[in-house]
Amino acid sequence: MSSVNRHPSVHPMTNRQLFLSHIAQTSPSPIAIEMVKAQGIKMWDADGKEYIDLIAGFSVANIGHSHPKVIDAVKEQVEKYMHLIVYGEFIETPQVSYAKLLTDHLPKTLNSVYFTNSGAEATEGAMKLAKRVTGRSKIIAFNKAYHGSTQGALSVMGDEYWRNSFRPLLPDVYHLDYGSDEAIETIDSDTACVIVETVQAESGVNKPSREWLASLRKQCDKHCNLLIFDEIQAGFGRTGSLWAFEQFNVVPDILLLGKALGGGMPLGAFIADKKLMKTLSNNPVLGHITTFGGHPVSCAAGKAALEVLLESGWIAEVKYKEKLFIQYLKHEKIKAVRSAGLWLAVEFESFEFCKAVIDKCIEKGVITDWFLFAPNCLRIAPPLTIKEEEIKHVCNIIVSSLEEMTVKRNSIST
Numbered sequence: 001m002s003s004v005n006r007h008p009s010v011h012p013m014t015n016r017q018l019f020l021s022h023i024a025q026t027s028p029s030p031i032a033i034e035m036v037k038a039q040g041i042k043m044w045d046a047d048g049k050e051y052i053d054l055i056a057g058f059s060v061a062n063i064g065h066s067h068p069k070v071i072d073a074v075k076e077q078v079e080k081y082m083h084l085i086v087y088g089e090f091i092e093t094p095q096v097s098y099a100k101l102l103t104d105h106l107p108k109t110l111n112s113v114y115f116t117n118s119g120a121e122a123t124e125g126a127m128k129l130a131k132r133v134t135g136r137s138k139i140i141a142f143n144k145a146y147h148g149s150t151q152g153a154l155s156v157m158g159d160e161y162w163r164n165s166f167r168p169l170l171p172d173v174y175h176l177d178y179g180s181d182e183a184i185e186t187i188d189s190d191t192a193c194v195i196v197e198t199v200q201a202e203s204g205v206n207k208p209s210r211e212w213l214a215s216l217r218k219q220c221d222k223h224c225n226l227l228i229f230d231e232i233q234a235g236f237g238r239t240g241s242l243w244a245f246e247q248f249n250v251v252p253d254i255l256l257l258g259k260a261l262g263g264g265m266p267l268g269a270f271i272a273d274k275k276l277m278k279t280l281s282n283n284p285v286l287g288h289i290t291t292f293g294g295h296p297v298s299c300a301a302g303k304a305a306l307e308v309l310l311e312s313g314w315i316a317e318v319k320y321k322e323k324l325f326i327q328y329l330k331h332e333k334i335k336a337v338r339s340a341g342l343w344l345a346v347e348f349e350s351f352e353f354c355k356a357v358i359d360k361c362i363e364k365g366v367i368t369d370w371f372l373f374a375p376n377c378l379r380i381a382p383p384l385t386i387k388e389e390e391i392k393h394v395c396n397i398i399v400s401s402l403e404e405m406t407v408k409r410n411s412i413s414t
């Protein structure tokens with residue numbers, strides 16, 4: 001210790017300065033608001049300013065922030081035990097009962113849950129499972145897909161700009177256009193798996209056709225490879241049904257869950273048939289290992305959140321609320337609105353314009369953002385609990401921001 005040259009700062013730093021100095025940043029322009037409280041669809045910053053959360057922490061807070069039943073479940077579990085041992089050794093009731101609740105609400109072939117720390121780890125586990133089951137290495141993925149930021153997940157991410165600096169990545173990965181016939185034709189007997197988002201998120205909310213997803217399923221069946229659906233953003237009622245795949249009538253071999261899965265706590269999962277999952281217990285044994293995956297507190301929180309969601313009736317209101325957003329979001333600057341339930345991408349002419357709208361909305365107390373592969377699109381993915389009058393209010397704020405920007409631009413150009 002004595003050889004470590006420490007430089008404690010002489011002048012006390014503000015939290016903002018500490019954030020910028022000591023929290024590793026990968027964003028050149030973080031929002032950097034210090035929130036001190038979040039409840040339902042609202043957040044409050046250190047100055048007491050109120051915000052409406054229009055993105056639900058990127059589709060995590062589907063039942064709103066700090067639901068009392070989730071808080072009680074967390075407290076109850078913390079008082080019993082937190083971490084005990086690496087994943088899958090002891091019987092931990094929060095994991096077992098959450099896996100039971102999840103599989104009770106899934107098709108019967110999706111009956112075995114491997115809980116992970118995150119969505120990216122769920123992607124990693126699923127790709128390993130597909131390789132182990134099929135003995136093959138070829139993976140088919142899609143342009144503009146996002147499955148996580150670790151190196152395996154990055155290999156199947158569908159944008160070269162984001163991948164390029166981290167090569168070499170996984171070999172034998174092929175990226176095709178989402179919705180293309182070419183993708184179906186590329187699936188062959190060398191293919192281990194096809195990994196696809198049921199509704200593509202970061203391209204700015206794109207729904208596939210039912211026929212296309214059905215063709216993927218058919219081709220995977222023909223060549224005995226595994227179909228993986230990533231519902232890390234699309235799951236838990238976001239699109240108007242508990243799982244997005246229900247609306248397409250196609251069941252995957254492996255389902256990826258994350259985000260809302262933990263009810264605000266970190267949790268991911270890959271879910272498959274026990275017959276497939278069993279292969280991870282031999283040749284080699286411990287085919288996937290995680291210390292904190294399926295943390296008991298995360299599982300207790302996630303189970304409480306899912307129970308609230310199932311009892312609430314909010315999912316049944318999603319399509320109606322989606323229509324309200326579409327009805328209210330009318331302005332000459334809006335080029336298109338794409339949506340899948342309470343998940344909308346509002347398209348503008350450029351990233352610069354979209355960013356200016358986002359900044360204006362935040363200034364007016366509405367938290368929103370853009371999409372990774374569609375930076376000209378504004379993200380709307382509020383807690384499913386959002387009320388009709390709140391939808392009207394936030395749409396007014398977006399449209400009035402557009403109005404102010406249009407007036408300002410016109411006055412600059414005259």
Ligand code: PLP
Pocket residue numbers: 058118119120121123146147148149197201230231232233258259268
């Ligand atoms: N898959 C999708 C569709 C996602 O949106 C995300 C995260 O944004 C992930 C996977 C990765 O999840 P995580 O950030 O928990 O690793």
